[in-house]
């Protein structure tokens with residue numbers, strides 16, 4: 001459905017081009033939930049902006065059903081088949097207006113059948129009464145679901161969500177994620193987040209982004225079973241969870257910046273890592289690490 | 301030690317054109333925050349966590365009840381420091397890291413070397429960051445700087461209110477690990493809506509809901525044998541990569 005092929009992208013600032021993303025290859029298929037996981041500054045937001053066509057690629061392409069989204073004719077159609085929900089849209093409802101009013105304002109209310117709206121709301125576990133409530137009367141969790149319900153009214157083929165669970169308590173996060181899982185029956189979902197827990201609870205596949213490159217990707221279960229890239233390994237080791245409270249944090253700073261994007265903080269780095277690291281796959285599990293599987297035995 | 305006795309804060313809410321009803325933002329809170337441990341407060345947004353933090357740290361004086369700081373109703377101005385969720389509140393974007401550290405050092409009559417040490421402790425290399433402008437720092441770096449500045453006057457207590465919200469999980473893990481070291485010298489009140497992080501870092505946990513502390517206890521007891529049903533749900537549903545929805 002969606003395919004990102006050899007994408008390079010970045011920003012112009014004072015006519016100077018700064019490249020953020022290098023050689024990104026990824027795809028989202030029908031009825032799939034796909035996650036993009038990466039720390040702040042990894043290029044996640046640039047990638048999302050490139051995927052929705054807000055910024056141009058300097059090389060490579062983004063294809064939707066085989067057609068480039070960067071061509072004017074296709075772009076319009078593409079933007080009609082996807083909905084992008086920014087992180088701050090979850091708080092963008094006008095506080096003192098009813099949900100009903102906000103839907104009417106966003107789309108032309110007349111274009112929706114009341115029953116259709118109610119059925120979508122019901123599906124997200126939102127009672128029809130909520131339509132008459134003001135945004136301030138809704139809990140955080142409900143507000144998140146209302147925003148998603150409003151997006152689904154347009155029946156998008158692809159839903160792109162940016163950090164959708166930030167700020168929610170655990171109960172609301174759980175309900176929200178369960179609902180996303182149900183949505184994939186009629187729409188594919190692409191989520192960008194730095195929350196390992198949330199992504200691995202619901203995604204079918206995950207791409208891990210670091211320093212503007214995809215450094216590991218694959219089926220959620222394959223990554224859970226074994227990490228091929230040391231950054232991903234650290235990501236899983238250092239999760240603030242009750243069960244991890246006695247794990248010691250060891251910081252690594254090698255003062256090295258050439259070659260592998262993770263070389264400066266990698267506990268397993270070596271001379272060979274100072275070269276360009278190629279992307280490899282083993283049974284659809286992709287990674288960039290020249291020392292795999294050797295580093296796995298290095299661990300003390 | 302900080303002791304709260306019957307802290308109440310109420311607003312009048314208009315329920316119909318001529319009627320008002322009382323709404324308790326904080327409903328009769330009595331408890332103790334102990335020295336040299338990390339006290340964690342959690343609950344969903346709107347449960348009263350931030351309102352309580354504002355009152356404890358002295359920013360909000362509009363409440364009823366009594367607070368005792370080490371047994372006294374008056375507190376030294378350096379007794380307690382508050383680190384906000386939004387680090388921009390307390391910073392000047394067009395000044396450098398050095399300016400912020402040296403200004404804080406001057407106000408608190410501390411040597412600059414001692415002040416910059418706090419930044420190193422928080423995991424930022426002072427020599428690498430000193431000439432950086434605050435508006436060029438990432439959210440996580442700003443939040444480390446805010447923590448360091450709060451440590452400069454050597455307060456007895458620090459209140460951290462969603463103070464690391466802009467950090468990714470590895471950085472967060474590192475800074476929370478640092479807090480566990482820090483508690484030997486400073487008492488900490490750590491507020492976060494995420495029970496995973498609160499239970500990772502805290503020695504003792506307070507669960508808030510609708511303006512009340514509904515349960516408080518040692519972390520092991522709360523996590524392994526919660527008494528309140530709501531606490532149980534918070535734990536049961538807490539996001540965990542090993543649990544598949």
Ligand code: SF4
Nearest residue numbers: 260266273289290291
């Ligand atoms: S290539 Fe080298 S530096 Fe990069 S992740 Fe692998 S071992 Fe670490």
